[in-house]
Amino acid sequence: MSASFTRAINVLREQVDASVASFFSACTHCGLCSEACLFYTETGDPNYIPIYKLEPFRHLYEQDFTLAGRVKHIFGLSPELTDVALAQWSELVYDSCTLCGRCAMVCPVGNNPGAMVRKLREGMSVAGYAPDSLVDATQRNVHLGSAMGVSYKTLKAQLIHLETDIGLTVPVDVQGADYMLLLSSMEIVQFPEFISAVTRIFHQAGVSWTISSTAFEASNSGIQIGASDIAQQIVERTIKGAQALGVKTVITPECGHSYTALRWEGPTLMGKPLPFKVRHILEVVDQLHQQGRIHFDPNTKDTRPLTYHDPCQIARQGGVIEAPRRLLNAVASDFREMAAHGKMNWCCGGGGGVSAIERADPLRSTVFKKKKQQIEEVGVHTVVSACSNCRMMLEQGIEDNSMDVEVISLTELVADHLVSVEQTVRDVA
């Protein structure tokens, strides 16, 4: 037995709690979760049935924590959980689960297989069976401060660039600001328009906000790879940055994962409430709109037929479902809902760290069929979303399938429809 395997078993035992016990005892093997999982519906491969992805964990639970399992183990009736079994499960635990949580919505006994996969990853990472690219991302996240290796220098360069573009200043390290905006590396590198959009919206609303030079990264690879100790370090960094500036609320950007990572996992990892509120950018923008602090020109609504792709972590896991629809209807006139949307949306296929796993590329491409079909059914050429990871996955899938579809960010769309109050008054006159 290798040292890392012994450690992995120990970590998995630590993960066993009431929810694990009730889950494994309550599961009736009905198989309803299979039809809820993108990876099963698009491949038909029974290995991808959500409950099956948990087999090593279930095995360990039964063997170590149940009476029947203990008796069976004593009499040698159940095989030992082996290092080999964990190695074999790496693909099922990492590549084929985006932690989207859709399986939990259909489970008749209220189990949450996705949350169990998250727990199983704790053991897999220690055993050394996390995909290399995810390990690299986690190392960068810890050592360089960003999963994609984006330093503050890079960010600063982008900020200067966009400040000249829009003629506004992006506040950095402002003491006592109300809001602190986090950014995902993807936004800094690939979608800096998002930062411009937020700057314009906040400028009009007169929001007191800032970006922290020491804690700007929103994503938390520790959660994706399943290493709570590392995830805790990363959350701690955000807490330190926010406390140094004395902000009241931290805004997570258009990144589903970082919303869950900070708002829900954050207090659990720290073992205490966070010293600030956490809000998703859409929640904040929607609130500003409701309060009448930002204005859209009612005459220049976007007339393109468009649909909204709910990022799983924001909609299903985060409950931010109404806000994006209110905003969309305020700026667009032909918003069409996909059949499965809101809390029952289908994942883009790249959540939960899967987008960062190179070896998962072909599988991800296969399961994109679902999203393709959904977009085609609703018959639009514009998909709006609010997660840069979803956005990247959608763009990649659209390109692979040569579809004539454009993906845009909701925050950017909203910013594009802003009109100043003076302008509105002038127009009316």
Added chain:
Amino acid sequence: MFGTTKLIKALEEKGVTRRDVLKFCAITASVMSLPAGSVRAMARALEKAQRPSVVWLSFQECTGCTESLTRSHAPTVESLILQSISLDYHHTLQAAAGEAAEAARLEAMKAHHGKYILVVDGAIPLGNPGFSTIAGIDNLSMLKETAKGAAAVIAVGSCAAFGGLPMAQPNPTGSVGVSEVVTDKPVINIPGCPPIPQVIVGLLAYFLTFGKIPELDHLNRPKAWYGETIHDRCYRRPFYDQGLFAETFDDEGAKKGWCLYKLGCRGPTTYNACATLKWNGGVSFPIQSGHGCLGCSEPKFWDGGGFYQTVATPFRPTGRIIAITAVGAAAVGFGVIAANHALKNRAHKAHEPVTVDDLE
């Protein structure tokens, strides 16, 4: 009594015509789902039959079974067949008493060894031989002795079949049914408190016709009469299916003749022919007169909870078992919980913080 007299002749003397016998055979054959040809066979068999020698032993009983079989409203074929058998020993019915009676039994046993039919009503006390004796002979010895040379043993009534009332909790005399004592030959059970008269006579007719015993169920009851529940053949069954129940004995439902399930009717769990053959020459049966079935032909029916509790209501003897099981299960459960906590605590103590270097 003379075992050599022909049965049919004895019946004729009592005014039973050939037609009556044929009719009886037809009814019996149809109840037992026998092929049409067997009616004739049965009539012929009865015609040829010697009056079968029957030894009737009564142990811990109330004579209700004998009453049922001999007291019919009007003389029926079955009661007359019963009377026409060569009842060589029956201490309620026979004129002889004391040693003379016992001599008659021993004589019949000797004369018809291996051919006589032994009918038993009443349970047998195993606790103490003195609990029940006849002419100074205890029930157990008498049964064993008499069963030895019998062609067939018929346990009539719930006491003989399953122990009945004498065996009811707390069973002070240690009573058992016949099949607990007679294990070397088949015992046919005709349970009921009392059983339906047609059933025992029908069984005799079958035995005389085919020379064998009919098909029996797992409790050794002839399937022909005990194959279906009272509930399945009950004329009130449509009300059950519609969910129409009498809630008390004097409510609208009771007056309208709705199902008596909620008033404790044991119809659903009782296998007997009451709903089809009925009682008193086919006049009525308990449910028809407005009272639920008591389940008198089922084993341990006295101990099955209150007669007016719905069948589904749990009853006394389970309470203690449940309590013991619950305490035991809780103890095991707490043990497992303690062991699980210890295991998890050990895991927590053994935890080494995971760093990025551990991931490779």
